[in-house]
Structure formats: structure tokens, C-alpha cells
Amino acid sequence: MAFKSTYLGTIQDVSGTSLNIALDNTAPSGLTYVDGEGYRIGQIGSFVKIPIGYIDLFGIVTQVGASAVPENQVLTQPYGYRWIKVQLIGEGQRNGSFQRGISQYPTISDEVHLVSEVDLKKIYGQPEKPYFVKVGHIAGAESIPALIDINKLITRHSAIVGTTGSGKSTTVASILNAISDPVNYPSARVIVFDLHGEYGNALKDRAHIFKVNADKTEGSFEKDLFIPFWALSFEELIGISFGQFSSEKDYNTVLERITNAKIKSLITYPKNGINTDCLNVDSPIPFSLNHLWHDLYTKTLGKFYPDKPGKPLAFEIDDKGNEIKGDPAKAIPPVFKPVNTNTANGDRVQHPIDSPLTNSQQLHSLGSKLRIPRFDFLFKPGDWTPDENGKTEKDLDSLILEWIGSDKPITIMDLSGVPNSILNTIIGVLLRIKSLMIRSW
Template identity: 25%
Template structure:
């Protein structure tokens, strides 16, 4: 096809024959037909090894229009089969670079199978490697989950279906696994109804007393500035007193405001009332009234009953962890936590409690047989925003901590987002595997490029040109960076996230009065 023109550590150049590329483009083998084009693979011989590289850019030689100058990134090397001259035993990284003048050849589909063939490590197959029709793309599950992963893509690129595909494959591989997924739009319940446990406002029954002090403040304290500090101090004192009333507190050596000890909300309001009546308190009654009013308001609001019902005061911590963390899984290794019907002002606190329970469980179970947990966060930019001000800071802190320290304790984080540029700085770089679908926004593309390893740059340039349900995968979960056309998922395993057909549904008319009546009724009763 051509020759090696220039060699450098980070990027090298080839001089390709335009006529030869045109000849290859008619080849029946799709890999050979693509040879030399942007995103394709080429090979060159060094000693008894074949080096494999990815073509990043192409430009016509100004001095000779029959030649094309191409930038390449080296992927790895393999041994040469004596009889056929083909590649086998492919491995990542390069031990010897070629010299200028080394001849360059196309890579066939048979060799692509060798390059991308999964080794004996546990893996799941999720699609076909571009540009082949048959080479299967594999994700190494232990490597991907051990160092966290991120799935990124603009709305409408098939992100939800791709997430469902990857999670289904993992569930099929490990039916006794432990996966917790935060679902903010109620999309994934349909996808995992046969092999997952579905929790929403009707059956989650999240006990309020599992919140730590910071989460209590987010829910109960409404004031700002200096007043907020004062209200939080009063709440800390009264919350500790309320927790200490439980008999469990007597057997607890070091009781703190963060200890997950059940308490009655009525006890908390009574203690606030008593403290307010004391003459030696260092402030007026207003902070006590603010807290008491907010607690009473939440207690009586039916929208909060999934968390603040009087029925949730019993010590159900063991049972709650067992059902949400799938301990044991009983063939349903994934919990879908549907937070779509929860009041928006408490959603981030619910996610914070669940994420912190995952992390705290892992810390306190260090001396036990390990049960690693995967926490998957859809719409991650909501919970780990780049802004360090405003509400929802508790969830931001715990997810950042899991990103930094989770793998030491067997907690894996999966982030799914359409706005990677809105994520807190540094979180994306903690993800060892990045699965990037099409991103339309320049700022998002730049953000992803900054987080990806150097060798994947050629692939990154094609992110805006990816088709729906195509992605670039690089990092720990794959042997080398790859572009993948993802498999089709069976209809019954897909999330409920398809776009509406306006023209079809606008043609459908009749029964509008009944639709409005039922909708208004559900709206008023805050039920489904």
C-alpha cells in the first residue's frame, strides 16, 4: 500500500499510493476495502513481528498528487504465522518501532478476528468491530468494573439501549451479581422486568433514619447563610437526642448524628418543642419553628410517604440492604431504582443515601467474603455537577468519593450522561473505560478527548460522525481502542425510551376527555 515515511513516539506518518487504495476499495473483504482510510487498521513487518496501527488523518501530498500522507497511532503487535504470513498472538503496546521505508499492508478480516479476539478473561460480546461484519467486540468485565466506566452520548444516539445491552450481557454472565441502577426517567423497568428487581415510590420503603446528618440538613433545613448554620447546629443536637432514645443506641458504643439508628419523627419534633421552650437557649424561637414546620410538612405530604411514613421506624436496615443490593441475587442481579415519581427536591438526597449505603456497606464488610457492587448512575451530570454551590452537594461528594476510592473496597461506578462537560472535574478521568457514542456538542467532545488515552486520538476524531448505536470504546475494558456497531437488543429487553412519532400519534384522535379525566385524577392524587 505504501511506506513508513516518518516515525515519532506519539504519532508517525505513512506515504500511501492513492491508486493502490482505490484498487483495494473494491475488495470483497470489508477490512481490506477500508484499508488506509481514516479509522482503519494497517500492518507493517518489524523482524518476525507485525505491528498494527490505526489511521488517524489523511492529506494529499502537495508535491506528488499520486501519494497520500497519513498520520497513524500504533495499537500493538503480533507474531507472524510462518505458513500464511498472517498475524497471531496479538498484544497491546509496541516493543520495536519500524524504520522509515518499511512497507505497509492492509489487515484482513481473518487477522482482525485475531487482533480483537477475547482472551481467556471473563468477557461479554456487545457488537461487531468496525469495519468488519463478523469480528466480535468484547468487553473485559473485571477490568471494566474494577476501574469504573462511563457511557457518553447525545440524546437520540441509542444511549439507553446501549446501557441496557451492556448490563443485560453482564447479568447473563453473572446471574448472582449485585448491581444497583439509578433510573431518573423510569425507562429501565421495562428492560429488566424478567431479570431485575424494580423499586419505585410504591415499594422502595427507604427509611428516613438511614440519612446521615448532611442529608438530614438538605431535607429539613430551608434557610440560607448564617441562619442555615444555626438551624443545622440545633438539628444536630436534637437529632442525636432522638436517636439516643432507641434501645439500639444503648448497645452502640459511639453514637453520633450519622449513626443509622432508627428514631421517631414525633420524638424529633417533641425534642425541638422542648428545646424551644427552654429559657437558657442562645437564640430566639424562630429556628426551632422553621425546623418543626418543615418536618411536620414532610410528615403529612403523601408524596414523601415512600421515605417518611410512620411505618418505616422499625429496624429494617438488614432487609432493606438485602433487597436493594440483591444479597442474595436469586437470579435477579440488578435493582432498578426508579426515582422519576419522587418529588424533585428530594431526589438527589435519595440518590445520596443509596450511593452512601453502597460505599459504607463495602467499608464495613471489608473483613467479610467480598460481594462487590456496581452502582450505575443514569443522567450522572445531575448528581455530580461541576458546580460546587447550590443544593445536592451530599450526593456530589459521595459519588466523587466512590470515583476516587471505590475500587479499593469493591465498589464500581458506571456513569451514563449526555453532557460530560457538566460533570465535576476529574470524575471522568477516574473512569478506566470510556464508551463514547456520538456527541454533537464541541465542548463535550473536547472534554471526552481530554479524558481519553493518547493512543485513542484517531478514534476520537470520528465521534461526531458515528451512526446511531455505534461507539468508540477505549481504556481498561478492551484490549485496544475499538469502534463498535452495537448488537440489536431483543424488544422485550429494551428500555422504554423510544422517541414519539408525532405525525402518527397526531393522526390518532378520540377519547381526549377520558384521557384528561384520568390524567387530572392521577395528577391530583400524586399516584400512577
């Protein structure tokens, strides 16, 4: 066969879209040149084409060398290293455009050729279409831009994968810069969940950045990220605040108390679109978690005087003679006198007969979270923090407006400061709120 600069060999085995190709002895090895451009032969990830009538089939090299020999020919091939395995990916008319999928298959002895830069333009070249954005260039042909179809990107699920240091974050930043271009896409609205704080500096000119414990120094472009606890579903809130209950009784007690707190809040501060008939425990109605916690703590862990009129609580006394009742707003628990069953030691003090919760561990856990600053974005969400009766300075509509109603096309939710123990839950909450944003927008 006469030598051709692009000729590699012939097909010897076809299994669905997988092909085994025997390299011809006259085919170049290592490096060849086509129209002045150098190409490596049989490189993993490189393209090949199979001319069939008026169309060209295109495939990607997936295996090279002895391991690419068909199983039934391993023992009979003296030059087993001159084989490549190819996976078909698409086809195109000889002078037309490329499309994914295969309408017909090659057969034995069909020729296989190296894909040149001219052929690569059929696969990747879409520069004249306005909905394609450039994110780089093709590794095998620097003159061909790497383009992404924005229409497909934003209407389908997508993934950018690669090893550490391969440029995933740089690629994402490049895509975000492209689709937030105010000239080409003036109505663009992009929400980024930044788990590691990677994109703030790269996109700060086009983004508002909401971050847990934001930098408040002069010149900082960060804003506080607040996620009001009362906007969480009951299961989400329980998982973050109380944790797993040891009994169904405790679970139902907290469920009932949160529901009642939301009903009381709604009656005191009515809201459009909801009333007590349709309210449930998952409704995003503000209520005071601090006061709910303090009340449960007092009634579960409190001690009382059984011999005094009204059986009052037995609080410890501070240096000024005041009862140490704690402070719900600051999540400071009350302090009670120790149990005393012997009247010779003073007034009798005993545990409550029927406490709301059987296990106090959840109360201690929640109390510490209400006091720890790293949870403030959730339990003390700025203007969205409820008072004792459930009143807040702002409602969820203003929070959503802050996130997507700004003058910048990108909103970055920097979650690098969120505790790992609740990160998955917070991402789920943001995804749900995001869906509400899309419907309302």
C-alpha cells in the same frame, strides 16, 4: 513498488505514538477488496498495521486529508490531501495475539497496510474464553463478535459513551443480560441505578425493580423504593430536609437535637453492635423527624401568655373550642394567636424570649416536604418509618436483604421519580449503602 491489496503508503513522520502517513499513488482510493471483503480506505476510526520484523504494530486512523500533512511539509506537498494521521494502540506477534501498548516504534519509510478481517480477529477474537460475553459485532466485520471481558468490567471503572440515539442504553441492557445469565454466572448480583427509568421493561424477567411511587396495579412488577431518612448522614439529611442554615447556632441546635433523639431511641430499643458511647449523629438509628420538627416549630414560632401561671402556649381555638396544636404524625403545624401587647384587647400574647432557631424558613420548608407525597419514599419509608419513640417494624438489614437477597440477579433502583433537587444526594446515599451491602454480603 508492486501493488499490494492492503498497502496504503509509508510513514513520513513519527511523534510519539502519533504517525503521519503519505498514501502511495498506487494505493487504491475509496474502496478495496481483500479476500472478497470490501474495505474503505482511510476511514476515520479504521485500523492500520505496520509490519516490523516479527511483530505488527496496530493503529487507528484519526485524521484524513490536507489537515493530516505534517506542519513542516504543508507548503511543499502538492498532493496534501493524500495523507492520514494514525494513533498507535498496540502490537501483536505475527502469528500471536494482540496486546495494548507499544514496545517499539516505527521509523521513516516503514510500510503501512490496511487491517483485514483476519487481523481484526487477532484484536477482537476471544470467543473461546468463558469470561468474555458477546454484546454485538464489530462494525467493520460483522462476522467478528464484539466481546467484553467480564473480569475487567466488574473490577475496573468503565464508561459507555456516545451521542444521543447511538445505542448506549441498548448496549448496557445487553451487557446486563449477558452477565446475569443464570447458567454462566449463577452467583451474579447486579445493582442498577436507573436515572430515567430506561431498563425496567428490558430486564424485568431477571430483575426486581424498586421505584419511587411504584405502579401497584395488578400484574405490575414494580416495588416501592424506600430510603429511610434516618439512614442518611447528618449533612445529607440536613441538605434534604432543613436546607442551609443561616447561623452556626441553628446548625448546632439541630445537630444536638438529632443526636439526643437517636440516643433516646437507642436506649428505648437497643441494637446489637452499637451503644450510646459510640453513637454519633451519623449513626443509622431510627428517630421521629416529624416529632422533632413539630417540637422545633412550636418552640420557635410559638406564642405564649406571659401573665398566666406557667406561661402556657397561646394556641388558636377551632370551631369546637379545641386548641389547634397540630399533628406531628401528619406534619400539620400548630396555629398560634397573634401577638397582643394591649391588655384592653384581651390577654397579652408575645413571642418566646429564647427560641431554638433564629430563622423559621427551614421549618416551613421541612414541614412542606413532610407533607408532599413525592418525598414519602424518604420521610415515610413504609415499614422503616419510626414512631414517636423511634420504633420501626423493620431495620436496615431487611431492607438490604430485599435489595440483594432475592431470587433474581439484578436489582434496579428506578430513580426517575426522585426530585431533581435531591437526586445527587440520593445517589450518594445509595452508593454508600451499596458499599455496606458488598462488605456484609
